[in-house]
Amino acid sequence: MGISRRDFLTRVGQAGGYSAAFTTMQALGLLPMKASAAIPIAAPAGVGKGVKLVVLGGGIGGLVTAYEARKLGYDVTVLEARHRPGGRNWSAKNGDVVEFIDGTKQTVTWSEGLYQNMGPARLPSVHGTILGYCRELKVPLEVQINTSRSSFLQNDTVNGGKPYVQRQAINDTRGHVSELLSKAIKGGALDQDITVEDRQRMIAFLRIYGPLDRTNVYKGSDRSSIKQYPGAGAQDMIVDNNPIPMHTLLDANFWTGMLYEEAWDWQATMMEPVGGMAQIPYAFAKSLGPIVKYDSPVTEIAKTGKGVKVTYTQGGATKTIDADYAVCAMPLTILRKIKTDFEPEHKRVVESAVYRNSYKLAWESPRFWETDFNIYGGLSFMAQGPNPVWYPSSNLMSEKGIIVSGYQDDSYEDFVSLSLDAKKAKSRAQVEKLHPGFGSKLEKPIYCGWRQVKWNEGSWIGGIPAKDYDILTSPDGAVFFAGDHTSHVVGWQEGAATSARRAIQMISDKVKAARLSGEHSDTVTA
């Protein structure tokens, strides 16, 4: 299936002991499992007073860094290369431009009110840190529909290429599994494993679980497929008693598309900000005000005796900031193009890190998936081609919406080598395959391939050796690193937010220690 969860969830194998502060937080039970509010950083009030901090990059990592630093009294400045905050957290809308590094520009011309989250699009309820900020900044949330039993699973080699509805595949699979296990138990195959009493209870349970008929056979159910819906008068329900055979389901190998909703960070309930994910960075930016400097790309990072000196351009002019500390929260793909005097090991990691190159290909369309297929949000998965097809959760039953056809790594099926037109044609064909006759309804395509997007050049970091991760999560002098690539929640805002909090925690620990040893004065000297 399209998106490889393994890939997306890439975790470094092990990541060396570090961060006493964080260990303390864990011991205190301050884990990001609650979104009651953003948990305060464990540092004395005003610890940052008189300490100058420069944050490089105004994505979620940089914004959270600045937001928490300001709370502790730091004198903080954020340098952002773009004219807007958020980085990959971007809700494309009418008038926006996707600018590639080769100069290609796509202008979004979607109808007023329509948007697509080209980067992160989901807030899991277990991502308590970023949700805590939504609560604190009063960003209104609505449900992100990650699961719809009416969406499709499709494989060209099965069922003549015609899609199955997810409710069929999911419920028929459980039905067959239950029937087989029931048979095995009755045949005595598991007598060594299950007590006599539990055997009977298991068989009774499997009858509900399947559901199985009185002879413990799975013959389909209304959970899976209905030939005639119940209605008024004589119109009673007629269940389809021809479940998809287990052999066919094994051929189809729909497992990824069937089980994605059980992944810990994809489970219901998921949410999204009303009006687009970018409401989050905009809320941070509004709160931070002039602290964030836009159109200010960094050109050099140099360590000084006292801290760090950052050079950037603004409106053609070259400027510098001297600070006690820097938090570098930009993608390593961008950082490696900037002149730095990092230590060799840090330099090596920054330069060698491999980034994934996920893309989204989004279209404006009438909501035929709702009117003609009863699909309200959710995803359809296909065994080949751009994948998945992702239906919008917001503004249900309105006239038009933005549908994604293709959200995966551009290396998959060598999508990267296709022309823009060929990419769009493949994306449209996927929708046509699932929704015959409706592919032609799609218009105004926008291809956001993060590998090519200016100021990103990648979607998220791929696998990284444990040793390199240790280096990346350690400061280089006064320069600390933040961003989802310095976390175990790669590709998620939660990773960026927790990494930012960690950076401020480490800096505050250092400031406190330096104060105790007399190294820091209370006034800015830099």
Add this chain to the structure above:
Amino acid sequence: MGISRRDFLTRVGQAGGYSAAFTTMQALGLLPMKASAAIPIAAPAGVGKGVKLVVLGGGIGGLVTAYEARKLGYDVTVLEARHRPGGRNWSAKNGDVVEFIDGTKQTVTWSEGLYQNMGPARLPSVHGTILGYCRELKVPLEVQINTSRSSFLQNDTVNGGKPYVQRQAINDTRGHVSELLSKAIKGGALDQDITVEDRQRMIAFLRIYGPLDRTNVYKGSDRSSIKQYPGAGAQDMIVDNNPIPMHTLLDANFWTGMLYEEAWDWQATMMEPVGGMAQIPYAFAKSLGPIVKYDSPVTEIAKTGKGVKVTYTQGGATKTIDADYAVCAMPLTILRKIKTDFEPEHKRVVESAVYRNSYKLAWESPRFWETDFNIYGGLSFMAQGPNPVWYPSSNLMSEKGIIVSGYQDDSYEDFVSLSLDAKKAKSRAQVEKLHPGFGSKLEKPIYCGWRQVKWNEGSWIGGIPAKDYDILTSPDGAVFFAGDHTSHVVGWQEGAATSARRAIQMISDKVKAARLSGEHSDTVTA
């Protein structure tokens, strides 16, 4: 578990051949599976011109009847006993009163903006008829969160009475089932049932499905329980490798609470109108305008040579309407108190029908389920006591919300015999059991027991013999019957809406036939 789905889904066994028009609709494939728009009744334009129709009851059944009748040119009047439309479709809010037949009154004093749908609260995406009306009447919808993996399953006799999180029970059950089946297949128990090739594929599939480890054993997974969430720096995920044993799960018998989300009419995506379910009847009422007469309880229904004469009161005055046809869309519990000259068989069915007596007990509360338990919407099920606990889907992350603790038949555990105070105490104790320390946060309880509610006296019809259903779904002279009790979708607005359409279809067939045979003139004579 609390709500018996079997009961709720009560279907009459078989329901006699009838309604040629409806059979034709089925043959044409005009089944209510799409919500593209309300499908037109199969009748000539203006068929109702000059035909007077009186509709008794302004719930969804009556409103849809009038709405469709007007489209076809009928001269239609709705008589509604209450001061508002909707019947059981009622979103209680500040200032509203729950009035019982014994005179007991409860005034709702919830904070501004809060409400509870005391009757229907869910719109399944497969209920295309009612959704079609939402589309046509432009009633904005949002997601009704029917499933949250963070909500609870609880049984006093298991785990010391402490609840399990649904993600644990659901994923551990699948894990154990997969392990057992894998073992049985490897042991050769199913060699007669599965080909050699499929055996290998089944084992590979079960490893993903469980998920099982490399030795095909289920040892828990991040789908089920996480000891430490991943975060920044060294903070990696620690999975809880102690799944709930299968024996315990069998003891707990959580099956209803685990599988409700797979019931065909409870599957994702479910929706609800923004601002409460009552937005639907209010939209109908707004469209119908003066056609609906409020505070107009019917006192007598009498058949005349030409049609039907209905007597009602309004502001103390007795009034009558003569009409060609009547559609009786009020609960049979109310109809049986009205003087009628129905045929004996119709009278018998109306008088003998048994109604269920579902209630909801709702409280205002700070949203501790969100802030402290990561529960955003969804339901928690308990093996005993008022059940389920139902968390609100709307206004996520706002300060307060209305939580339901107890939505089931009042005969369950003889809840009906308790005093109002004792009912509330039991309801609060359930929340305390799931959310220790928070039961005391609940305030302003409202008990809406439909058995006692004036103008309802029941929630929905219980089982009914097939013969009686045939009678109830046949007209008595010029009097036709509508309402969810004349459908196979009992307890749902979809049933009321389809039954209304069926009534208008039958009347229009009759009008057409009468016109052809010269029985009906084109001008009103009644």
